[in-house]
Amino acid sequence: MLSPFTPHHERLSMRFRLSPLLFAFVATPVATRVAAQNAPPATATPAATTPAAPARVTTPPGAGALSIPNADPFPSTYKPFASRNTVIRNVNIYTAAGPLIRNGAILLRDGKVAEVGATVNAPSDAVVIDGTGKYVTPGIVDDHSHLGANAAPGGFARTGANELTNPVTANVWVEHSVWPQDPQFPRNLAGGVTTIQVLPGSGNLIGGRSVVLKVVPGRSVQEMKFPGAKYGLKMACGENPMRVYQARGPATRMGNIAGDRAAWINAEAYRRRWDNWLANKSGDPPQRDLGLETLAEVLRGNILVHNHCYMADEMLQMIDVAKEFGYQIRSFHHGVEAFKVADVLAKEGIGASLWADWGGGKMEMMDGIRANLAIVQAAGGKAIVHSDDPSGSQRLNQEAAKAVAAGRAAGIAVSEEDAIRWLTINPAWALGLDDKIGSLVPGKNADVVLWSGNPFSIYTKAEKVWIDGAMLFDRTDPKQQWRTDFELGFVPANMGGNK
Amino acid sequence: MRTSHMTRATFGATLLGSLLLATSAHAQTIAITGGTVYPVSGPKIEKGTVVIRDGKIVAVGANVAIPAGARQIDATGKWVTPGLFNASTALGLSEGNVPAQSGGYNDARAKGEKGVAASFSAWMGMNPASTFIAQTRRDGVTTAVVWPGSGLLVSGRAGVVDLAGESVAAMTVRGPVAMLAEIGGGTESRAEMQGKLRELLADAKTFALRKAAFENGATRAFVASRAELEALQPVVSGKMPLAVDADRASDIRAAMALAQEMAIKIVVVGGAEAWQVAKELAAAKVPVMVGAMNNIPTSFNTLGSRQENAAILRAAGVQVSIIGNGGGGENNFNARNIRYEAGNAVAYGMSWDEALRAITLAPAETFGVADKVGSLVAGREGNVVVWSGDPFEFASQAEHVFIRGVENTGMTREEELTARYKTKPPTYRK
Numbered sequence: 068m069l070s071p072f073t074p075h076h077e078r079l080s081m082r083f084r085l086s087p088l089l090f091a092f093v094a095t096p097v098a099t100r101v102a103a104q105n106a107p108p109a110t111a112t113p114a115a116t117t118p119a120a121p122a123r124v125t126t127p128p129g130a131g132a133l134s135i136p137n138a139d140p141f142p143s144t145y146k147p148f149a150s151r152n153t154v155i156r157n158v159n160i161y162t163a164a165g166p167l168i169r170n171g172a173i174l175l176r177d178g179k180v181a182e183v184g185a186t187v188n189a190p191s192d193a194v195v196i197d198g199t200g201k202y203v204t205p206g207i208v209d210d211h212s213h214l215g216a217n218a219a220p221g222g223f224a225r226t227g228a229n230e231l232t233n234p235v236t237a238n239v240w241v242e243h244s245v246w247p248q249d250p251q252f253p254r255n256l257a258g259g260v261t262t263i264q265v266l267p268g269s270g271n272l273i274g275g276r277s278v279v280l281k282v283v284p285g286r287s288v289q290e291m292k293f294p295g296a297k298y299g300l301k302m303a304c305g306e307n308p309m310r311v312y313q314a315r316g317p318a319t320r321m322g323n324i325a326g327d328r329a330a331w332i333n334a335e336a337y338r339r340r341w342d343n344w345l346a347n348k349s350g351d352p353p354q355r356d357l358g359l360e361t362l363a364e365v366l367r368g369n370i371l372v373h374n375h376c377y378m379a380d381e382m383l384q385m386i387d388v389a390k391e392f393g394y395q396i397r398s399f400h401h402g403v404e405a406f407k408v409a410d411v412l413a414k415e416g417i418g419a420s421l422w423a424d425w426g427g428g429k430m431e432m433m434d435g436i437r438a439n440l441a442i443v444q445a446a447g448g449k450a451i452v453h454s455d456d457p458s459g460s461q462r463l464n465q466e467a468a469k470a471v472a473a474g475r476a477a478g479i480a481v482s483e484e485d486a487i488r489w490l491t492i493n494p495a496w497a498l499g500l501d502d503k504i505g506s507l508v509p510g511k512n513a514d515v516v517l518w519s520g521n522p523f524s525i526y527t528k529a530e531k532v533w534i535d536g537a538m539l540f541d542r543t544d545p546k547q548q549w550r551t552d553f554e555l556g557f558v559p560a561n562m563g564g565n566k
Numbered sequence: 567m568r569t570s571h572m573t574r575a576t577f578g579a580t581l582l583g584s585l586l587l588a589t590s591a592h593a594q595t596i597a598i599t600g601g602t603v604y605p606v607s608g609p610k611i612e613k614g615t616v617v618i619r620d621g622k623i624v625a626v627g628a629n630v631a632i633p634a635g636a637r638q639i640d641a642t643g644k645w646v647t648p649g650l651f652n653a654s655t656a657l658g659l660s661e662g663n664v665p666a667q668s669g670g671y672n673d674a675r676a677k678g679e680k681g682v683a684a685s686f687s688a689w690m691g692m693n694p695a696s697t698f699i700a701q702t703r704r705d706g707v708t709t710a711v712v713w714p715g716s717g718l719l720v721s722g723r724a725g726v727v728d729l730a731g732e733s734v735a736a737m738t739v740r741g742p743v744a745m746l747a748e749i750g751g752g753t754e755s756r757a758e759m760q761g762k763l764r765e766l767l768a769d770a771k772t773f774a775l776r777k778a779a780f781e782n783g784a785t786r787a788f789v790a791s792r793a794e795l796e797a798l799q800p801v802v803s804g805k806m807p808l809a810v811d812a813d814r815a816s817d818i819r820a821a822m823a824l825a826q827e828m829a830i831k832i833v834v835v836g837g838a839e840a841w842q843v844a845k846e847l848a849a850a851k852v853p854v855m856v857g858a859m860n861n862i863p864t865s866f867n868t869l870g871s872r873q874e875n876a877a878i879l880r881a882a883g884v885q886v887s888i889i890g891n892g893g894g895g896e897n898n899f900n901a902r903n904i905r906y907e908a909g910n911a912v913a914y915g916m917s918w919d920e921a922l923r924a925i926t927l928a929p930a931e932t933f934g935v936a937d938k939v940g941s942l943v944a945g946r947e948g949n950v951v952v953w954s955g956d957p958f959e960f961a962s963q964a965e966h967v968f969i970r971g972v973e974n975t976g977m978t979r980e981e982e983l984t985a986r987y988k989t990k991p992p993t994y995r996k
Contacts, residue, residue: 219862219863219864220863220864220865220866220869221864221865222865250862250863251862254861254862306667310667406983406984406987407987407990407992409990410990422894424894424900424903425894425895425899425900426895426899427661427698427895427898427899428663428895428899429662429663429664429667429668430662430663430667430668430669430670433661433662434983435899435980436980436983436984437980438984442984442987442988456893456894457862458859458860458862458892458893458894459892459894461861462859462910465906465910465960468960468961469906469960471960471961472960472961472962472963475961476963477984477985477988478988479988523960523961524959524960525906525909525910525912525913525958525959525960526909526912526913526958527913528913553863554863557863557866557869558863558869558870559870
């Protein structure tokens with residue numbers, strides 16, 4: 068069973084909540100906030116009429132000049148798709164919030180999970196689906212994806228996750244590389260994945276901002292963005308930055324850590340300058356800097372850190388870096404050696420986003436073992452199955468099944484209920500969305516998968532997938548399956564894993 | 567059970583395995599009884615018995631007498647299959663990937679000359695002590711084709727090995743068994759590559775006819791050196807297939823046309839759109855090696871990728887070997903996962919029996935070693951696996967793995983790491 072966690076990012080942000088001004092920012096809609104910032108101070112006099120002393124700034128700063136906590140310049144325009152109230156009956160339900168319910172029922176009403184149990188009260192207008200022999204789970208959450216950014220077909224034109232021009236590119240936002248017509252999206256949905264975090268790549272020490280998407284069709288990335296989701300920051304340890312920047316540095320692991328610390332030192336100064344200015348609003352605002360702004364948001368607890376880190380010793384070093392600068396690492400990604408420090412990760416409240424069985428590809432991957440997830444789980448940590456791979460992401464249930472088997476083979480007790488959490492509520496927690504998605508409890512978003520059988524069997528496929536109560540994938544109805552613009556004419560209809 | 571393996575021995579798996587295999591004197595008589603036996607060459611046998619003696623299978627059936635003194639393994643409730651055969655690996659050719667970055671080794675690629683490395687016998691460079699080999703056989707894969715890395719017009723030769731033995735010579739079942747070539751879809755223009763391949767094959771034929779003249783310096787210059795032209799002889803004489811790396815349907819058709827024109831045998835490797843050419847492949851008796859988990863149009867060569875590929879090809883009568891090529895290290899670190907690739911093929915329309923065949927007998931037939939491996943038939947090598955359940959299912963474990971009649975024992979590196987860190991802090995002993 069999982070031990071309860073204190074959400075550390077919230078604890079960190081407490082000190083800022085003491086500031087009434089910043090509290091107001093949190094509580095006020097963004098548009099209002101920006102307008103308020105743009106309004107000239109009441110005491111200011113228009114520059115045209117009364118020349119001011121050269122040192123005094125009288126031109127009010129434009130919106131783009133201000134570094135505002137929780138600003139949202141590319142807001143989500145996602146609207147739930149048309150849904151019908153739906154009952155799935157006679158079905159086995161992994162809720163991710165308790166034991167398997169055998170031959171139970173679930174009611175999806177108005178886009179939310181309304182009832183789950185042995186029976187439900189079906190409204191007269193509800194679509195009723197018989198789930199005999201089948202299984203229901205929450206929609207799968209993949210907290211490590213590059214879909215849309217590293218799109219298919221690949222190649223330079225559609226490879227946009229790694230801004231390999233500087234070891235610290237905290238200024239980039241990966242959503243600006245996301246191509247909504249990436250044909251990998253519908254395939255991911257067909258694998259039962261309903262929410263993904265798209266991360267920048269791992270070539271840089273600090274790769275930029277992530278974005279959380281619903282796996283839905285849209286004309287823009289904004290239409291896919293999960294409303295209200297926090298941003299993440301991608302960081303990377305180890306061989307990748309060393310390899311990429313061999314010539315100019317960082318060329319070593321010590322260079323990596325020095326680069327990280329230098330970035331946080333700059334970020335802390337920036338955060339202070341801006342917090343002071345926002346408190347007083349006197350004089351010209353400091354120069355805005357997109358990279359430092361993102362890092363300052365991490366220090367304020369408004370952005371969650373996702374740290375690519377394979378090796379146990381490096382994870383412990385990164386924990387110390389985080390403590391030195393007062394931020395929290397939300398989850399270590401790839402962590403093939405998480406099993407070596409599972410106790411520390413549990414104590415620090417840091418998630419472990421892991422593959423089931425990858426390893427061996429490079430020196431820092433040599434110690435990959437398949438009991439990794441089970442050992443993290445047994446230590447009381449947040450075990451998460453992630454993909455980093457458009458193919459693996461379609462079969463995260465299979466990855467979890469491998470990890471269950473490996474844990475048991477190593478003599479570690481792991482239940483299927485535990486493993487469902489690795490796919491759902493735990494990654495939802497990593498994204499700060501565990502209050503909205505990740506388990507089938509009344510009031511949560513109706514992100515639901517109906518599986519053809521037990522999701523831990525290799526023969527099982529996702530049969531129907533709902534997001535916010537809307538059925539967006541139905542394997543039995545190929546004509547209604549999502550086809551991206553790219554696929555028209557290029558990819559024959561009704562194939563590509565959607566059958 | 568894996569846990570019993572952990573306590574059984576502390577010797578390195580490779581060392582122990584190879585010592586035992588080095589001499590057949592250690593091979594005993596083994597009778598695996600009571601399990602459901604899947605010979606692949608015929609229908610399954612309930613409560614069947616498999617007898618292995620002196621490294622070979624000597625009897626398979628429902629009413630087989632158990633030889634006196636045989637070590638008996640009760641496989642009641644278990645599944646017994648031939649050792650699995652992964653037809654697409656680079657096992658033993660790389661650990662740590664790039665040597666400059668790891669101190670490791672990577673021996674999968676030859677430099678070649680003018681894009682031709684026909685004489686490169688990739689599998690000969692294997693490291694039998696590779697930890698990846700040990701963990702692959704631990705999970706029931708007993709036989710593999712070890713290929714050169716692709717990328718050249720002709721990248722080199724592959725061999726079939728059993729995954730135990732102290733030397734490459736001892737491991738080799740047969741080699742070379744195929745020559746790897748490209749026909750387009752890379753960085754060079756298709757028509758140019760096909761032209762070069764045609765010219766190379768034609769020169770290899772001419773070289774064979776004019777060897778004496780060549781030795782006297784009385785021939786025109788050929789496009790490749792003597793060693794390359796010699797290496798191509800089994801290909802141009804139709805004895806050994808040219809394995810053509812081709813995904814786009816038109817590339818597969820081009821390869822078939824070239825095969826017909828040059829009177830050579832081919833095997834299609836990759837074959838993302840092979841399902842679109844299924845009837846032609848069946849008619850031409852061209853074997854195909856495809857994955858079962860590819861459905862992404864990763865390039866314009868693979869727009870037709872689909873998971874039903876293997877099922878459609880087999881239904882059309884094509885000889886299909888299932889390989890792993892999804893990008894998760896399936897040719898080396900995760901070569902052990904070939905059983906999951908087969909399971910996914912079943913999920914997408916292939917029959918269970920055909921999927922097992924596609925990772926046992928089909929590759930054995932494709933690479934000319936079906937007389938030695940790939941099925942449970944008297945006279946074959948004693949490559950046998952006892953599974954706790956359906957080998958395609960995640961919950962199932964390989965409980966006993968025999969290679970040439972010797973059971974695999976000892977811990978893999980993975981098992982040692984797991985045992986070390988189950989309690990923390992580790993003691994850093996043993």
